[in-house]
Amino acid sequence: MRLGAFTFANCGAVRWGLGERPVETGSPEAMAAALLAGEVDVAPISLVEYLRNHDRLLALPDLAIGSDGEVLSCQLFTRGPLEDLDGGRVALGSTSRTAALLATILLTEWAGVTAEYRVEPPVLADMLRGADAAVLIGDAALVETLHPRPGLRVHDLGTLWRDWTGLPMVFAVWAVRRSTAARRPADVSAAHATLLEAARQGVRQLDEVAESLAGSGLFTREEMSRYLATLDHTLGERHLAGIRHFAKLAARHGAVPEGADLTFFGGAA
Numbered sequence: 165m166r167l168g169a170f171t172f173a174n175c176g177a178v179r180w181g182l183g184e185r186p187v188e189t190g191s192p193e194a195m196a197a198a199l200l201a202g203e204v205d206v207a208p209i210s211l212v213e214y215l216r217n218h219d220r221l222l223a224l225p226d227l228a229i230g231s232d233g234e235v236l237s238c239q240l241f242t243r244g245p246l247e248d249l250d251g252g253r254v255a256l257g258s259t260s261r262t263a264a265l266l267a268t269i270l271l272t273e274w275a276g277v278t279a280e281y282r283v284e285p286p287v288l289a290d291m292l293r294g295a296d297a298a299v300l301i302g303d304a305a306l307v308e309t310l311h312p313r314p315g316l317r318v319h320d321l322g323t324l325w326r327d328w329t330g331l332p333m334v335f336a337v338w339a340v341r342r343s344t345a346a347r348r349p350a351d352v353s354a355a356h357a358t359l360l361e362a363a364r365q366g367v368r369q370l371d372e373v374a375e376s377l378a379g380s381g382l383f384t385r386e387e388m389s390r391y392l393a394t395l396d397h398t399l400g401e402r403h404l405a406g407i408r409h410f411a412k413l414a415a416r417h418g419a420v421p422e423g424a425d426l427t428f429f430g431g432a433a
């Protein structure tokens with residue numbers, strides 16, 4: 165099985181736990197394309213991309229990239245209160261599908277804001293040059309959240325979602341193509357077990373993972389420890405309720421097919 169992962173720190177615990185095992189890494193956009201094209205077999209995929217392609221994919225049980233409240237790396241940056249965005253422009257970072265849509269839904273349905281949305285390269289300073297707000301994910305969002313620019317308000321999308329719905333937010337799931345699962349169920353089962361154990365090990369050794377990620381120079385070890393402890397790698401009943409609620413809202417916005425849902429890989433039996 166060819167495994168994929170995101171280059172972001174949000175896959176740091178799993179990648180640490182995988183040790184020397186080779187893993188193809190890329191941005192969420194690149195990983196979704198690679199998974200759908202058959203260039204990797206098991207990989208994380210943005211929830212929105214999963215829902216759009218749900219008839220071709222199966223989700224792996226018990227593993228996800230999400231948060232129950234604050235996430236720190238899926239953020240909406242504004243200059244003022246959310247209500248001020250009415251009639252304004254929002255730049256959506258091109259690496260994101262789920263956080264971008266979540267921000268759009270929250271602004272429209274929760275804050276009652278009508279804005280114009282544009283997809284742009286994920287560089288905050290450039291995005292804010294031509295817009296009143298910006299949505300950013302991953303390490304770039306984490307840097308801008310831990311060291312906020314003067315004059316900017318940082319709205320955590322995980323927190324907003326929990327305040328609104330009371331539910332955790334799942335930003336990405338791990339998936340396999342249905343065709344691969346049908347042909348090689350035992351291999352998919354083994355890869356699933358490996359990933360679950362890798363996540364468990366990474367979470368158990370959070371300080372070591374933080375230390376290794378801090379080696380890149382972008383973050384301190386303390387910042388990485390805080391981030392990794394904030395992320396939720398699990399996929400339980402409340403997460404599923406969050407996914408289903410989000411899928412309904414997304415379908416209402418025409419962003420994913422009506423009735424799109426998670427179907428789980430059932431093992432090698």
Ligand SMILES: C=C(O[C@@H]1C=C(C(=O)O)C=C[C@H]1O)C(=O)O
Pocket residue numbers: 170172174192209210211229230235237238259260261262263264301302303335336
């Ligand atoms: C928690 C995160 O979850 C992610 C959010 C994604 C999205 O918005 O489409 C896609 C993959 C994940 O990386 C993050 O990027 O920080």
